[in-house]
Amino acid sequence: MPSKNSFQLHGNVISICRNGWESVASTTFRKDYFNELKNVTWGISNGYLYSKKLGYLHRYIMEKWYGKDLLDEMTANGWVVDHMDNDSMNCEISNLCFLSSDENKAKGFTVDKQSEALRSDIALNMFKDFSTDLFQISIFFNKETYFVNKEAGEYYSVASLRLLYDTDYTIVINDARTILLDYQHSGNFKLRNLHFVDYKIEKALLLPMKDEYKNKAVIEINGEQYLILNEYTKMHSLYYEKGWLPKSKTSTRKEE
Numbered sequence: 001m002p003s004k005n006s007f008q009l010h011g012n013v014i015s016i017c018r019n020g021w022e023s024v025a026s027t028t029f030r031k032d033y034f035n036e037l038k039n040v041t042w043g044i045s046n047g048y049l050y051s052k053k054l055g056y057l058h059r060y061i062m063e064k065w066y067g068k069d070l071l072d073e074m075t076a077n078g079w080v081v082d083h084m085d086n087d088s089m090n091c092e093i094s095n096l097c098f099l100s101s102d103e104n105k106a107k108g109f110t111v112d113k114q115s116e117a118l119r120s121d122i123a124l125n126m127f128k129d130f131s132t133d134l135f136q137i138s139i140f141f142n143k144e145t146y147f148v149n150k151e152a153g154e155y156y157s158v159a160s161l162r163l164l165y166d167t168d169y170t171i172v173i174n175d176a177r178t179i180l181l182d183y184q185h186s187g188n189f190k191l192r193n194l195h196f197v198d199y200k201i202e203k204a205l206l207l208p209m210k211d212e213y214k215n216k217a218v219i220e221i222n223g224e225q226y227l228i229l230n231e232y233t234k235m236h237s238l239y240y241e242k243g244w245l246p247k248s249k250t251s252t253r254k255e256e
Helices: 031-038 057-066 068-076 101-109 111-117 169-188
Strands: 006-010 015-019 025-028 043-044 048-051 077-081 096-100 122-129 134-149 153-166 197-204 219-220 224-227
Touching: 025 057, 031 057, 031 096, 048 057, 057 068, 057 077, 057 096, 068 077, 077 101, 096 101, 096 169, 101 111, 101 169, 111 169, 122 169, 134 169, 153 169
Parallel strands: none
Antiparallel strands: 006 015, 015 025, 043 048, 077 096, 122 134, 134 153, 153 197, 219 224
């Protein structure tokens, strides 16, 4: 029986659709399981994508990438497969990670809720790069924000920040919680309080608002496209940088 889903391949991402769904599901492409995955029907059970033949999609993907033995061992020890962005429709391998049941519940009541509540100001997401086995936190600033390094005398507006982690997932979650709590209470956060091993900042481009820019979400200048941030245009997520490795295993992290 043919699948009731439709599947589209965009680079290394498989999009999965079905009539009646409110959103599109996604997972990571790999040749060895693509035909098996698209030859069954995926529905939604308990909020998660499920096939009678292959089970839950997030567990299916973890088994393919980490192996059945590890998945069974982690499950027997009380660990679950966590959707790092709290979106059960996002089953890309970069969005899935093993997490203890208790930590998963705690994340749901803190980071998941806080990140959604603050997304109109700062869009924070966590990722795991399978190619390096390292974690990343990405932040896109939907509200004007400045980077300050008092020792270097630096002060400029930032569009985005990426943090690289060579540590346990729970440490990454705690750093995300720290960032969100500090921002919620004071409108800023200090990099020196975090546990990353490397970081990358993209400066914001500040332009005078011309009449031709009004009512536009994207403009083009010298062949480059730029997003205009206002009350109507917000970034939901900034994707991770695949293959990023730290310059060194240590970081002074003196930035304010």
